Amino acid sequence: MDDYTLPFWIYLGVLAVFVGGAMKKILASHLSTAPTLVAWLGVTVLAERLWAFCLPALLLLMLLGLVWCLHATTRTRPPPPPLSAQGKAVFITGCDSGFGHATAKRLDSLGFEVFATVLDLSGEGARELQRTCSPHLTLLQVDITQSQQVDQALLDTRAKLGPRGLWALVNNAGVCVNYGDAELSLMSNFRGCMEVNFFGTLSVTKSFLPLLRQAKGRVITISSPAGDQPFPCLAAYGASKAALNLLIATLRHELEPWGVQVSTILPSSYKTGQSTNQAYWEKQHRRLLQGLSPALLEEYGEDYVTETKELFQSYASHANPDLTPVVDAIVQALLAPQPRVRYFAGPGVGLMYFIHSYCPSSISNRFLQKLFVKKKLMPRALRKQSSFDLDLSLHNNNNNNNEEEKLK
Known part of the structure; x- marks a missing residue:
């Protein structure tokens, strides 16, 4: 010893x-x-x-x-039984498609009173909810970036609830305005992501908190691992989700004395929204190219931008179409007597966070690059520089060989 x-x-x-x-x-x-x-x-x-x-x-x-x-x-030990859905009202944003649409259907089938917001009341997603769900589901047309529409949704919800409070708010609405290197992204793209993913979610949450505090309810927010980890070519989206994650974490502390519990859902890759729409990716690609200055396009190269689009499109096409893990996580957060702070919804997310938390940044960054966007092309200017350096090296080697021959 x-x-x-x-x-x-x-x-x-x-x-x-x-x-x-x-x-x-x-x-x-x-x-x-x-x-x-x-x-x-x-x-x-x-x-x-x-x-x-x-x-x-x-x-x-x-x-x-x-x-x-x-x-x-x-x-x-057997876990405590889940709470009953009967008599509980839930407000969900972004129910035209994707997670919000699937969640609205599931919660309606469980007996919740659902208030589902859509961007278009006459759209296919809204019509399907009207056709397949019970009369307990209420459709509301809400663009969460428009404060007047959020205020009207609050009035409509409060009028229908009467003296009851709201059991839960599910912040699901979100967008990924563009993809690509941060330098290639327009400032309007960064503002667009922040406007929906952060400011829109903040507006809805602040508006509905009085009803949630009244019921000692819950706030459940669909975020993204991109808000905690540096996914390549997702700077605009990731920055908006990072701001959202910090907001939600702060709310968790502030709302604890009120009895309001706050959870975040972190999904893996799923097929949602426009991710499988070929025309959507082509439109995004054209918009990105048109927004670049000639000098910047020359330095990066159109082939570099095109490869990024093709990689994102391929990644989206191989995403999981089964949204069940995310919907299950939302239901657990709604009905668990003691909901978790974070739910990892889908394969690989927990492992990703473990590597990010405990491995050196060089390893976690390489893991993200291998997992997400596997770029093969360098920007054109770097390729030219690399080619120039190679030619210069060969030229110097030839000169050295010639000098050695002369000395002999």
């Missing part, structure tokens, strides 16, 4: 904290078996180090075993 120096014990302490934090994050995230086994390997390495260096590690191993047994006991 006396042979071990203070730095040794500091090292073991840091290793123990790291492994313990990783285990806590994995267990709290309800990930699949593989990441959990990886974490337990880390615990095994820690135990082996302690065993090799000092006998009192036996006590620590016993303590770790006891903690795990207690944790396993609490996990095997």
